[in-house]
Amino acid sequence: MATLPLFLNVLAEQQAALERPVDAAPAPLPVPNPTKSFWIDTPGANPLAKEGSEGPLTADADIAIIGSGITGVSAAYHLSRLLAQAGNTERSLKIVILEARDFCSGATGRNGGHLTANFFAEFVAYSALFGVDDARRAIALEQRTVSEIIKLVEEAGKNSELDLVAGGRGHLMFTELEIAAIKADYEAAKAAGIDVSKVEWLTKEQVEKEYGASYPAVRTPGYNIWPLKLVTYLYNLAKEAGVNSSTSALHLHTNTPVTNISEASSSAPRRWNLTTPRGSIAASYVLHATNAYASHLLPHLRGPSGIVPTRGQIIATRASVSESVLTRSAFTGNEGFEYWFPRPVEPGKTEPLVILGGGRESTKPDFELYVADDSAVNPKAGDTLRRFLPAVFPGRYEENREPEMEWSGIMGYTKTGDPFVGPVISPANPDAYKGQYISAGFTGHGMPRTFSCAEAVAQMILADIEGKEWTIPEWLPRHHLTENRLQE
């Protein structure tokens, strides 16, 4: 195989770095001046950017959601939808979303835009850690999430408004070691009864002919989307559900960081007081949808047993061939360190803009772990990103062409890759957080998981409000639950 200008087979080294004991400080608040991302900073793309950032603050809420990324907004969507479905008109629940910066300006507004479910990846490792049933559920969760989002978008005829593209996704395999690991996952998943009928294996020659790169690949169905536009749509649905049924009222305050949460006095009507620079908010329930930043308010989640802020980097670069040559397929490569796809061609242009993320392997041995500053980019990662596509697809990208945009975003890594979903539980004081919930720690792979995990926490909160027992959905991996994470 051709020599590529990047570090190969370093996933195991990253895992070792992630698991290394570190006396980590809690995550900081999101920095106020992030790099500009294509998704957020394209003019007109973020109509809710400053929503509720001025004027009176909602001082009282049944449920306060911290974070306006895909998790926080999906939770608001599910809460409003479930309340409207239940049709309980005796009481309207007041829900408030609090966002430190502009609307959806965290990982969701700065990511790679891939909305692709896992079909078999990591099956061997996940089964070894948590058993085959949970490995099956990890795949079921992703397949379900993607199909629910696609259904929502397609039924409303919003495909082109949200830039939803069903281009499929190929994974280019650069080394024999990687090929062996991927084949082992595929065989194990197949043996466990996972439906792998949509998985296609392409030889190096087939990939060369179809895509212009000389590496074997494995291809699965997959989508890409404009993540911020999806989240804006979900927010509008949540807002309307409340307005139309009077079962919920949704408020959003951007540029309102929560700096502290304290217990209210026993005589107060609400359990928690949330402090912000604009005043305090009393709430009965709190949902931490803060992903990489979770340990700022929940310090027991700092360090390798919790959620490790990890900086990712993206460039938007112009291809030098047309869409018909490039195809609309998304790709990943190099054990997932790199991921890219061509955007729909803008009017007046002939070559697509390609969104390419990765380059973190060239920052080893640290891999940008514990870096929570998205106001800057890493020059080493940037250099790898600039050289990657011309090297993999000779003739399809101009060498030394400068990207049109470059930005960073902060992912929330956990050592098993699983998010924490459920009531907040501190091992030192299990009862200290009654009424607080979390769905965070998506480890750079949130688009096919967050929407459903948010649904699970929304169900938990509503069950608690109604004094009912929550029934765990079959598709939710048991190891995602906070109650099963206390020994880590």
Ligand SMILES: Cc1cc2nc3c(=O)[nH]c(=O)nc-3n(C[C@H](O)[C@H](O)[C@H](O)COP(=O)(O)OP(=O)(O)OC[C@H]3O[C@@H](n4cnc5c(N)ncnc54)[C@H](O)[C@@H]3O)c2cc1C
């Ligand atoms: C560079 C990059 C590329 C990625 N590429 C992909 C991809 O292609 N496909 C994929 O599936 N996943 C990808 N991911 C991961 C995916 O974006 C995340 O898993 C997902 O967006 C997490 O959503 P979230 O809502 O949980 O977190 P976020 O979107 O980060 O939202 C959390 C929000 O909480 C706010 N916040 C934090 N603390 C506070 C506080 N104290 N008070 C108020 N607000 C607060 C933040 O400002 C932020 O807006 C990528 C991530 C990055 C960074």
